[in-house]
Amino acid sequence: MKLVRKIRFWLGGLFCRGRFNAEMEDELQMHIELRTDKNIAAGMSPQEAHYAALRDFGRVDQVKEQARDQRNVAWVEHLLRDLRFAVRMIWAHRWFSAAVIVTLALGIGINTTVFTLVNAVLFKPLPIPGGERIVTIAGQNLKKPGDSTRISYPDFREFRTQNRTFEGIESARLERVVLSDRYNLPERREVGRVSAGMFSLLRIPPMLGRDFTVADDRPGAEDVVLLG
Amino acid sequence: MAKPELLSGTLDLLVLQVLNGGPLHGFAIAERIHALSKDVLIVEEGSLYPSLYRMEEKGWIDPEWGQSDKGRRAKFYSLTKEGRKQLTAERQTWDRIALAIGDVLKNA
Numbered sequence: 001m002k003l004v005r006k007i008r009f010w011l012g013g014l015f016c017r018g019r020f021n022a023e024m025e026d027e028l029q030m031h032i033e034l035r036t037d038k039n040i041a042a043g044m045s046p047q048e049a050h051y052a053a054l055r056d057f058g059r060v061d062q063v064k065e066q067a068r069d070q071r072n073v074a075w076v077e078h079l080l081r082d083l084r085f086a087v088r089m090i091w092a093h094r095w096f097s098a099a100v101i102v103t104l105a106l107g108i109g110i111n112t113t114v115f116t117l118v119n120a121v122l123f124k125p126l127p128i129p130g131g132e133r134i135v136t137i138a139g140q141n142l143k144k145p146g147d148s149t150r151i152s153y154p155d156f157r158e159f160r161t162q163n164r165t166f167e168g169i170e171s172a173r174l175e176r177v178v179l180s181d182r183y184n185l186p187e188r189r190e191v192g193r194v195s196a197g198m199f200s201l202l203r204i205p206p207m208l209g210r211d212f213t214v215a216d217d218r219p220g221a222e223d224v225v226l227l228g
Numbered sequence: 229m230a231k232p233e234l235l236s237g238t239l240d241l242l243v244l245q246v247l248n249g250g251p252l253h254g255f256a257i258a259e260r261i262h263a264l265s266k267d268v269l270i271v272e273e274g275s276l277y278p279s280l281y282r283m284e285e286k287g288w289i290d291p292e293w294g295q296s297d298k299g300r301r302a303k304f305y306s307l308t309k310e311g312r313k314q315l316t317a318e319r320q321t322w323d324r325i326a327l328a329i330g331d332v333l334k335n336a
Binding site: 023024026027028030031033034035037056057059062063066067 | 253254255273274277278281293296298300301302303
């Protein structure tokens, strides 16, 4: 109730400024008239009575100004005036303004681009179910902290047999290879060598054919490739 | 004798008290206070109207346009529920201050 009244009061001050001012004018005017009547009743001439009333009232404009400020209208009017001034100044120095705008646009644009990339690569989890639970295991040389090293295959197998922390541990290694056969030009390709359980761990079944099986991991097994 | 000036903060109290008797317009409020104080207190219009607008904003009084007894259109102010609460609070504060000042003057 209290808030509603307050909001109505403010909105009234903002949007019905004309009406509000007119009402205040009426109210103060009536006050002066009543005072004049009273002065006449006390024996003054009408003219005298009117001037006395005005004098008693003091500065009518000041009262009005104060009331307007109270309505919290003043700051809106000031804001609008400042805005108009700002626009005029921007236009008056348009080449300088243009340079500033271009500089800002470039700066913001580059930052946004870089952040989008960094965010996608570094911060967001992998876009697969449970992606936020996937981590990389790396080795660290205690004498050179900050340098991470890769895990050797024997270590990986050791970790996997002793694992109680993770749902599963699989290994992967990215390589660049050249694919060539007798009839086609050689092509450079990015490939990954992965342990057989990789895709079942990630819960990404192949769209065609079969996933790797444990048998594929055995020494001497035939090479198996999944195309991405 | 110099014109006694109202203590700051007491105008609101007086206006609320006078309005407690029923809705009045600004001029009548000033006249009523003047008369009730046996012509001692003079309410300056320059402080009365700002005070009225302030209390209107705080929701203590509610303005309404109506006809004065002489057939003029006038803005009548009436106490709201919050205004009545405020009046009680301010009266209590005033009574305490008056009593305290009285004690000091009597006993010092």
